[in-house]
Amino acid sequence: MIQSKLDYNYYNEQDRIALKIEELNLSNIIRNVISPNPIWKFQKLLRKVEYFQNCKKGYLNQIYLYYLKYRFKTISVKLGFSIPPNVFGPGLSIAHYGTIVVNSAAKIGANCRIHVCVNIGATGGQVEAPQIGNNVYIAPGAKIFGNISIPNNTAIGANAVVNKSFEKEHTVIAGIPAKVIGEVEINTIIKHV
Structure with a gap:
């Protein structure tokens, strides 16, 4: 902040x-x-x-x-x-213009690369929203919601539905519902890290 x-x-x-x-x-x-x-x-x-x-x-x-x-x-x-102030850390990279919706209670760390049609929000009237670490790549269409946390150095796949927390860094999360499908060196995706 x-x-x-x-x-x-x-x-x-x-x-x-x-x-x-x-x-x-x-x-x-x-x-x-x-x-x-x-x-x-x-x-x-x-x-x-x-x-x-x-x-x-x-x-x-x-x-x-x-x-x-x-x-x-x-x-x-x-x-x-629909991105409120004081949510993203330094090094934000929005890849393209198009629909991006982020809840004001969400917190996203430094060096986030985010694509179109991403939704980061709360669940069913709850106040808590996702807490996302540093150096996270969010592919097009990803939906991240609920009182969850995503670790540093994570890649979230296209159209993934992430509704639970993950702990292990250097992973690729994808699918509906999301699960770990592999490992990643995040600096191969986010070049400025």
Whole structure:
């Protein structure tokens, strides 16, 4: 969770690296003006909302936060994301725009790569949502729900339905219901780790 300006800068830098966005130079600025990356724009705005929500107090900052939340909601609807602030750690990589729904009670660690049609939520009116570790790859269509935990360095397969906790790291989880189907070196999937 972003708690300072230093954290804010760190999260933005880790997200930039995860998305493979090149550092700013004149040609990249021109390219970004002509054809901006909507996911990078979304993630920068997500981090800015988190920073102002967690760190900035005072009347003028709260007015600016309302404006940021309005812009955040607008781009979220445009891209199909329902991702609340303060859920993802640094190094978030959203692979494509499309439907992604995440419960505000969920916690996802650093270096998560997430694809379209993913749902991370609670079960049947419960408050608890999944707690997901660092360096987790979530393939398209995965459904992760309930008061469960997923360990670090895990890959969740396409269209998996994960409704129970797992403990062993470096595994591939897939199927309906999900089960461990193999082992994985996560840095072969999430390249920036």
